[in-house]
Structures are given as structure tokens and as C-alpha cells.
Amino acid sequence: MGIKTALITGANAGLGLTTAKALAQRSFDLILLCRNEQKGLLAQAEVRKANPAVRVDVITADLADGNSVREAAQKINRNYKRLDVLINNAGYTPASIEFTADGIEKSFYASHIGHFILTYHLLDLLKKTARETGDVRIISLSSAAHAFGRKARFFRHIDSISSWSAYGDDKLANLLFAKAAAKKLAGTGITAYSVHPGAVRTNFASDMSGFGSQLFKLARTFMRTPEKGAQTSIFLASAPLKAIGEQNNGGYFADSRPKSPSNRDATDANADWLWEKSLAFV
Template identity: 70%
Template structure:
């Protein structure tokens, strides 16, 4: 059987790089999707030093630039005959609130809309692989911070939106997207999972101003390493399905176990609503 292929967004540092390194050791072929060519090349060299036999390829796209997302998905679909795992890992907490020209908060646009469009344009390849293997997985990085999110704020220009509310909205959208994928792709052999990696010491929040930013810097030594934070993503990407649980498609995981969500906006109806609201962007 051929080695499985995984695509990881935001794979040049932090959780993404730790996940890539671990999956390389499990004989996955890697596709790293990074915004920066230079940082992506550095990550490739780092992974190859760690696992010299790994097959690794770099593609570049900006998740906030949907034309570049469509182009890279088309390139991957043409170049690869299979894609077993898609890990939508990239995301950030905004230092300031900014909006796209059509009024969408920028971190929400990159974290949700960009990943929705990427996933949509990779679906044919994912479905082809699932038809052959019966086992394809989409993993969306979320956070326990989803409890701060509100579906009512999605896609709206809100001038007094706080950076933490924006981050909560992003993470809530990641969970609803995961549920939506499970509902839309039921019976195809494609399963979806969302992940809380824990409080991880990366460059997360490094640009956050004021007291909260100082608090994050002070707390950094107490946080998990990226390697520990990546363990749940690695578990969901590489473990046998029976270890994950057949009934957990669309579920939320932390510490490699299925967990309950902590936001009343996580409903099937809201997952369907988010799917329909996201379709015009594809």
C-alpha cells in the first residue's frame, strides 16, 4: 500500500511544523501549505534533517487571498493522485480588528473562509481517494476559546468587536465547519474532526497589545510545547478509525479524546447555515 499523503496549512512553524515532523516519522508524504516561500523552505529543510527519507513538497498561498487559494488547490489536484488527510491548521489571533472590503473581519476570513474555499476545491481529490480507500480525514484546528464565539457576529462588520471575540468567532466557525463537513459528506468515506490543542507556547498572541499580550508572554513558559499540542491532530490523522470511534465523525477532540463543546451555538442548524453562507466565496 502506498504511503498516505497529508496536506497541512500553516506548516512552517508551531503546531503545523510539529505535526508535519511527527507525521513524517509515520511515513506520510507531506504537502506543506505556507504563505511565505522562505519560511516554507526553511520548514522543509528542518523536516528533512529530522526524517531524511520523507517526501515533502511546498506550496504557497495566502488564505486571505481566495484567488491564490483556488490556484493552489488546482495545482495540488493536478499534481497528486491522492490526498488522505487535510489538516486546516493555520490561524491567528488578531492584534487589531480589521475588515475586508466586503466587511468581514480579517482573521475570520483567513481562518474560516480561506479554509472553506481550500477544502471545497480539494473535495474531488479527497472523494477520489475516499472511493479507493474508504478512509479520508479532514482535521480543523479550533480551540477551547470557541466558547467566546457567537454565530450572530459571523460575516458582520462590527466596529467595537474585540480581538478576543473575533478569535472566539474564528474557533466557533472551525467547529461548525467540521460539523457541516460531516453532514455534507456523510457516506463518502470522508470524516471530519475539530481539535483543541491546549494552551501551546508558540508565537500565538505575540502581537496582542496591552495587558492580555503581557499576560500571554508571562504565561508562555507554563504552556504546552508545540510537540505536545500537536498530539491530538497526529492521533486523528494517523490512528485506526476504531481508536477514534465510528460515532465521532464531526466531533470535537482534546487530549486525543472526544469532548463536549461549550457553546450553545454549536448546532446542526447553525452548521448548515454557515455552509450556505460560505458557498458564495468558492
């Protein structure tokens, strides 16, 4: 059994799988939260190879479906006595714009609202662990693309929104969520961070069409590997808090260092607003 337990969403491929294998090698037990069970089981086998001594479990959930996320959280709360690290890693750029039944752009729901619901319903377990250890961390995968996000578009049904604008909104929300979580959970022993992994050579944007997709494929040659892209998440999950810096709770990190956000909407006031607005979905 591992020394700590980490849950990673979207852990069946790319950055999520790479992060899971690296944490297994650091003696973390892993919970792999995946949408597709078969892909999750294949990832489970890979992570077990990285360290056969740790526990690796797969739980399925669709982050674009609130009921699915709540059921997964209930299962985790029933079956685990501790949760030291929650890495909200999953996200995607939609091939086309779709909306959920309640009018939310689907990638925003999966990237932000689904993760908010998951985190909210795991807070008791996270707080319990923090009382015992004094050190629990919530890590959200953002991106430099947060610069293209706009708070004014959040939660709105906008048929004309582009896939890239939607992705920017998702990543801005991830950054704001980390800021809000750090503030809301201050004094509990839980810290929160957002991460820019860099331009990583994964299946990201593989479903997109048009000129943007072609440009992205050409750029893949110059992108960093998933192993390089996962380093900041691994650092924030496993480094001593002193190395991260107490003053950086709620911060945005790139290349394992704090970095200033590149969006005027990345404010504490907007973070508070997003948290309160998201509570309606829990």
C-alpha cells in the same frame, strides 16, 4: 515515497510544523501550505530531516485571499493523485482588527473562509482518494476559545469587535465546519473532526498589544509544548478509525478524546447555516 499524503496549512511553524514532522516520521508524504515561501522552505528542510524517505513539498497561499487559495488548490489538483488527510491548521489572533475588501473580519476570513475555499476545491481529490482507500480525514484546528465565539457576529463588519472575540468566532466556525463537513460528506469515506490543542507555547498572539498580550506572555511559562499540543491532530490523522470511534465523526477532540463543545451556538443547525453561507465565497 510515503504511505499516505497529508496537507497541512500554516505548516512553517508551531503546531503545523510539529505535526508535519511527526507525520513524516509515520511515513506520510507532506504538502506544506504556507503564506511565506522562504519560511516554507526552511520548514521543508526540517521535515525532510525527520524522514528523508518521504516527499515534502511547499505550496504558497494567503488564506485571507480567496484567489490565492483557489490557485493553490488548482496546483494541488494538477500535481497530486491522492490526498488522505487535510489539516486546516493555520490561524492567528490579529494585533488589530482589519477587514477584507468585502467587509469580512480578516482573521475570520483566513481561519474559516480561506480553509472552506481550500477544502471545497479539494473535495474531488479527497473523494477520489476515499473511493480508493475508504479512509480520508479533514481536521480543523479549533480551540477552547470557541466558547467566546458568537454565530451572530459571523460575516458581519463590526468595528468594535475585540481581537479575542474575533478569535473566539474563528474557533467556533472551525468547530461548526467540522460538524457540517461530517454531515455533508457522510457515506463518501471522508470523516471530519475539530481539535483543541490546549494552551500551547508558540508565537500565538505575539503581535497583540495591551494587557491581554502581557497576560498571555506571563502565562507562556505554564503552557504545553508544541509537541504535546500537536498530539491530538497527530492522533486524528494517523490512528485507526476504530480507535477514534465511528460515532465521533464531526466531533470536537481534546487530549485525543471526544469532548463536548462549550458554546450553545455549537449546534447542527448553525453548522448547516455556516456551510451554506460559506458557499458564496468558493
